[in-house]
Amino acid sequence: MQDVREALYVGSRSDGALIRRPMSPHLQVYKMRLSMFLSISNRITGVVATGGSALGVFWLAALAKGPKSFASARKVTGNPLGQLVLFGWILSLVWHTVGGLRHFIWDAGHRYDKKELNEDGPVALGVIAGVGVTLATALLGVSCCRARHRAKLLKKAS
Template sequence: MQDIRKALYVGTRSDGRLIQRPMSPHLQIYRYRLSMVLSISNRLTGVAATGGAALGVFWLAAAAKGPKAFATARKVTGNPAGQLLLVGWLASVVYHTVGGIRHLIWDSGKRYDKEELNKDGPVAVGVTAGVSTVLAAGLLGVAAKRARALAKAGKAS
């Protein structure tokens, strides 16, 4: 008796002849490489960036709704957990952008050799870490300076 799975892997060539398609190996067979992890990460950061954008829309809606709703939104984004979430969103947007630029380069036919892919992976991680750190530090610095100015203005009045 034949294995029923063989029937599922039948295809046709462009000339109409029947062929047997290969069964793909499971993920446990593949050796994890940086390029594989980066590819999966690029997809996950796309989902995270979209989710963060939806949260951004809610934040803007709270600002449009009025001072009470906006104060609640500021409490959420102002506490350490909210700020950590915002930094994670920022890092995911930056990484997804860097990954998108890499894909555009590949689509142009450049940097697609195995050696170049392996060299570009750590560069993408480094650029993401550097840009994310600079942006997060700048934004958190501005937020801290603004909070000090508001506290100083509150004491003066």
């Protein structure tokens, strides 16, 4: 199947010969700006968050399967590398949520002027960093503390 947009590239030279018209330059002629970065990062974090959610579903499946599988799942989530992945998942979810909330504001017809967009970008980045890092650290910290406390109790009991 040929791309429909091909049709727009058909042109003719002054001697009548058919040619493929040149494309206009795209992103490469612009300096990267925060608004561009936040726009594409919303898509990237959406994909990353989906990957993390897939791992979350595997965790749920391990829980449903039984104690042994759940123990293996805990080995993964308790591992430093697993913790890093969990941290990244939470951060990308927060990132995508903040981006989504901005989209809701724009959809409602607010904050869509150039000046407002440029004002809100750094704020969004600050909120992402603040909420994301706080939430991820708190959640992972609470879980680790509880797991350690459980292990200690188990040792005492045996």
